[in-house]
Amino acid sequence: MKRPLTLTARARGSRVRAYFSASASPETRWQTPERQSTAVSTNPPAAGARASPAPARHAVQASLMSLVESRVRSDWWGSPSPLLLQLGEPIDSRLCRHVIRGYTSQGKHLHSVFVFIQMQRVGVRPDSFTFAPVLKSVARLCLREMGRSVHAYAAKANVDGDVYVGTSLVNLYSGCMLIGDAHKVFDEMGERNSVSWNALITGYTHNRKFAEALDLFREMQADGVELTEVTMVGALSACAHLGALSLGKWIHEYIDCYGLSLNEFLGTALVDMYAKCGAVMEMEKVFITMRAKNVYTWNALISGFAINGHGEAALQAFSRMIMENLKPDGVTFLGILCACCHEGLVDEGKKYFGIMKEEFGLRPGIEHYGCMVDLLGQAGLFSEALHLVQNMDLKPDPIIWRTLLGACRTHRNVPLGRYAARKLLELEPTNAENYVLLSNIYAQDSMWDEIAQLRAVMNQRGIAKVAGCSSIEIGNVVYEFVASDCLKPEVRDLLDDIRKELKQMGYAANTGLALYDIEEEEKESSVAFHSEKIALAFGLMKSPPGSTIRIIKNLRVCQDCHVFFKIVSLVYKREISLRDRNQFHHFAGGSCSCRDHW
DNA sequence: GTAGGGTTAG
CATH class of the missing domain: 1.25.40 (Serine Threonine Protein Phosphatase 5, Tetratricopeptide repeat)
Known part of the structure; x- marks a missing residue:
């Protein structure tokens, strides 16, 4: 007998909110309680949805x-x-x-x-x-x-x-x-x-x-x-x-209980769901079970491996796909290049970028160039990265420049960072993320005057940072936390305890990531209460010992939280899976599956 | 005889 499950709607308006809990067992059908949310059907249609039919x-x-x-x-x-x-x-x-x-x-x-x-x-x-x-x-x-x-x-x-x-x-x-x-x-x-x-x-x-x-x-x-x-x-x-x-x-x-057909569509959707939830083993199991597979299925598998930090597995899957006489498409190569990025495989990435054109006749799109810029930039190969951006046969889009800017942050390359940021802000002057990235580069070198100028521009243009938001599922309920949230005392106390313990292990808060030039103590507290840290503390408190803590964040994880999570995985002997906006970070035993490349 | 499906940079 499978566990009885109930479903509740997402409760809005609270800081910590429940999305839903999982549903009923397939045997008993899904028991649906009264709705708590008015998020869906009251959405008013635009005027004219039913325009007068007269003329x-x-x-x-x-x-x-x-x-x-x-x-x-x-x-x-x-x-x-x-x-x-x-x-x-x-x-x-x-x-x-x-x-x-x-x-x-x-x-x-x-x-x-x-x-x-x-x-x-x-x-x-x-x-x-x-x-x-x-x-x-x-x-x-x-x-x-x-x-x-x-x-x-x-x-x-x-x-x-x-x-x-x-x-x-x-x-x-x-x-x-x-x-x-x-x-x-x-x-x-x-x-x-x-x-x-x-x-x-x-x-x-x-x-x-x-x-x-x-x-x-x-x-x-x-x-x-x-x-x-x-x-x-x-x-x-x-x-x-x-x-x-x-x-x-x-x-x-x-699907299993009711004998729904695991066709290409449904199988691919399942593979993709497990991939995007960080459940790589389940993803592979479904893929192996599937009898009908097509290029979509393989693409979901390859990019699933890639975002979960299994670059080698992604490349092996590609080889198997070719052996089975499936023709890769642009999305396949996107997954492959993404895998090379996350693994830092520069030569492999260049090889596949070439193969894509020469062997398969596929013209690289802006997204493929984006992967290559990321690959070269994160490897510190700035001349090559810039050369590619300036000589590609497509106009660089904001993502290309932001990718280059991100690499400049990783390698503290202020001059190129300024150049990339200028190009980026010409194209996208109102995206707060661009200012935050540049500010982070300045902050690493304590360039507080430049940060103050950036802050002034942001204020002048009325640009506000996107709030960091992390969610965690405990007992089939999803809880959401916002950065610098008003914390429950027990969560705040636990975070303080964790920080003290980690400090004994050599952890020091990376205050260079604060956007503003503020006092040291305040800087520490601003990164101390990033939403993923709050979610992690909540997870440590509420989840069964030994279970994997799974957190999802709407933005990219910051360097400080990344270090914090690594040490927590070691000290508390817990596996932690963190999905940020671009990829997964699977933490265990003090290290991360991304090998600090992100 | 007509309608509904999956993958995709940072």
Whole structure:
């Protein structure tokens, strides 16, 4: 008998807050208590989500034609099926549907939309069979205003109550990043089924609203709607991003218990969930179990190894992938280059960057260059890194400059740091992270005047630092902590005790990381209460002895916390997994899986 | 006959 699990919604408004606890056992189905959060369904849609349908046909013709016709004409006339362009001729509606469906399924979305418009021009009425594919095409093209017009036209044609059309509309708005509108359509649907729920859940994950996606997942289950493979893919994706391991495991159990098909989609989502939750062994187990694998699956495995500091395993996986005759793509090489970065494998990274172009004919994107700049910069090879940035065939983006700036911080390279920061701030003057990075470089060399100037610029421009936030799951409840939080006395006392103990082991707070020029004692306390340290103290207090402490942070871990965690893992004999914004740090016995490269 | 799915720099 599996453990009974209950689910609670995320409680908002408290400093330490519970997201959810894991769910019910698969046998007993998921017991969903009353909602505590109003985060999801009260989200008001943007005005005009249900625009007046009155002038629908004209709206389609006028607003859509001007937008689409100019873009489509060049390749339309050369297309293999120009028969519908005999404007003014009667067009058979069945033929139109057939052609639209064909174009949409082939990914020729502009063609699909264009045929739809021709139908309006010659007075052929579309039906639900026509709206569904054309809405899909509009969604893929991300044409918001066109989508609203087609929505209005569907209402006018009285087919918006159809479950297929409704689901297509949910998909349309979420694809256009208008998730509030998608939810409004969903709420107003007279008939819903599993597919409509899946469309909304997936929409929330695509819109990066992961906690809300899980709220919906819980609602769907409570409503007794069938949870399918597609549902689980969406929910697992949300778990992966949130680091919600216990819920992810529950879903895995459900898949096994209910015999859901571990196809490429679901298997890849599971592999990715375990990877992003730092559970590397479970990730490998799922991968081995899977019978159907494709390039997505391999990519999830390779980047999973990479972010968890298993660079060699990532490279071995790549070799196996090639042996199994799978063709790697750009994402595969991103994982490989990322693995080389985290392992500091400069020569290997250069080799794979070359292979990518020469053997596989893949043109490196800006993200591949980003990895190479990181690899070279973190290795202290600044001339090569700068040469690459200045000579690549793409315009350097802010991430490229920020990566170089980060390497300058690692190696205390103030002159190049200034140069990179100037380039970066030209492109991205309002991102606080850029100022903090440069300030950290100055602070390492006690350049307090420069820091004061930076602070003045930030104040003048009204730029505030992003608050550090760390979460930890204890007993199936996720607690969140904010940096310099108002601590409970017992957590503060424990942190003080830990610090005293660590000081005896030679730990001294790295006060150079404080953004401002402040008194030594204050500097120490500002890094002393970084959110990950608070989460760690809470974890030491509340988790069973010997269990792995898993913490997730929204920003990159600072050098001081990194040292702190290493010593805690040694002194307290605990394994600690810390996921920061870019990668995992697995601490054990006084060292970290990242080998201090991050 | 129409709708819903996975990987991706720092």
